Amino acid sequence: MNDKRFAGKPWRWLVLALLIAAVVPWVASEFASAVALSCLMYIALATSWSLFCGATRYLSLATSAFFGLGAYASATLLGLLPWPLVILCGAAIASAVAVVMGAAVLHLRGTYFAVLTFGMTELIRHAVTFVEKQVSGTVGRVLMEVPTNETVYLTMLAIAGAAIACAILVKRSRFGLALAGIGADEQRAQTLGVDTRRVKIAGFALTAAFAGAAGAAMAVRWTYIEPAAVFSPFIGFQTVLIALIGGAASIGGPIVAAIVFSLLAETLRLQLPYGYMMVLGLLLILCVMYLPNGLATLWTARQGRRNE
Structure with a gap:
C-alpha cells in the first residue's frame, strides 16, 4: 500500500524541480544563472557516477576523461552538426571509450581499479594533446560559434534531469538489482x-x-578549451567527493550535495580561494568517520524513526 502511494513521488518532485529550474535564466542575474549551471553540471556528474559506482562499489576516477572527450567532441563538431547531435556525439564518444576502458580494467577492484582509471584518464589527456599538436599545430581550440546562454542552460538542465530519471529507473529495474548484487557480492551474483x-x-x-x-554542453561556456582544463582531475575528484559525501547509494544525496557544494564553491572562491577544498576535505573526513553512507544516512534514519 505504501509503495503504491509513494511510487510516483520521485517523478512528481523531479518534474516540479525541472519546471522551477527552467525559468532561472529569465528571472535571475547572470551570476546566479552561472551558479545554477554549475549546480546542474555536478548534479548530472555525481548522479550518473553514483548510478554505477554507488551500486557496484567500484571507485572510478575516469569522470574527467569522459567529460573532456565530450568537450572536445563539442569543440570539433560545433558548427558542423545541429546542437542536439553535438551533445549526442559527445555522449556516444565517451560511452564508446568507456566500453573499451571497462573491458580492460573492470576485472579489477578497489585501489587497483581506481588507480588504473586515473592512469587511463591521464593517458587520454596526453593522447588528445599529442593529436592536437600534430593535426592543428596548437594544444587548444577557440570556439567561435556557440549557442546562447539560455540554450546551454536548458541543455544542461535536460542532461541533469535525464541523469536523475535514469538513476530512478535503473534502481527499480533488474539491471539495477544486478548492479547492486555485484556491489554486495560479485561471486554470488555470478x-x-x-x-x-x-x-x-x-x-x-x-x-x-x-x-x-x-x-559537450559545458565546453561552449569557454571561448578557448585545452586538455589541461577539460580533462582536469579536479572535475573527477570533486564529482567523487560530492557523491560520497551526499551518499553514493542514494539518489537524492548526490543531488543535494552538488547544490550545496556548488554554492559553497562560488562563495568561498571569491573570499578564500583554498577554503572550499578545505571544507570539502573536512566534510569528507567527518562523513567517513561518522556517516559512512553519506549525508543520506540522516534522511534514512529520520524516515526510520517516523515509521516506528
Whole structure:
C-alpha cells in the first residue's frame, strides 16, 4: 500500500524541480544563472557516477576523461552538426571509450581499479594533446560559434534531469538489482546467473554517456578549451567527493550535495580561494568517520524513526 502511494513521488518532485529550474535564466542575474549551471553540471556528474559506482562499489576516477572527450567532441563538431547531435556525439564518444576502458580494467577492484582509471584518464589527456599538436599545430581550440546562454542552460538542465530519471529507473529495474548484487557480492551474483562482466561494462558506459554529454554542453561556456582544463582531475575528484559525501547509494544525496557544494564553491572562491577544498576535505573526513553512507544516512534514519 505504501509503495503504491509513494511510487510516483520521485517523478512528481523531479518534474516540479525541472519546471522551477527552467525559468532561472529569465528571472535571475547572470551570476546566479552561472551558479545554477554549475549546480546542474555536478548534479548530472555525481548522479550518473553514483548510478554505477554507488551500486557496484567500484571507485572510478575516469569522470574527467569522459567529460573532456565530450568537450572536445563539442569543440570539433560545433558548427558542423545541429546542437542536439553535438551533445549526442559527445555522449556516444565517451560511452564508446568507456566500453573499451571497462573491458580492460573492470576485472579489477578497489585501489587497483581506481588507480588504473586515473592512469587511463591521464593517458587520454596526453593522447588528445599529442593529436592536437600534430593535426592543428596548437594544444587548444577557440570556439567561435556557440549557442546562447539560455540554450546551454536548458541543455544542461535536460542532461541533469535525464541523469536523475535514469538513476530512478535503473534502481527499480533488474539491471539495477544486478548492479547492486555485484556491489554486495560479485561471486554470488555470478552463481545466480548474472553476467557480471556485461552488466559492469554497460553500467560504466551509461555513466560515461552522461559525463560526455555534460562535457559537450559545458565546453561552449569557454571561448578557448585545452586538455589541461577539460580533462582536469579536479572535475573527477570533486564529482567523487560530492557523491560520497551526499551518499553514493542514494539518489537524492548526490543531488543535494552538488547544490550545496556548488554554492559553497562560488562563495568561498571569491573570499578564500583554498577554503572550499578545505571544507570539502573536512566534510569528507567527518562523513567517513561518522556517516559512512553519506549525508543520506540522516534522511534514512529520520524516515526510520517516523515509521516506528
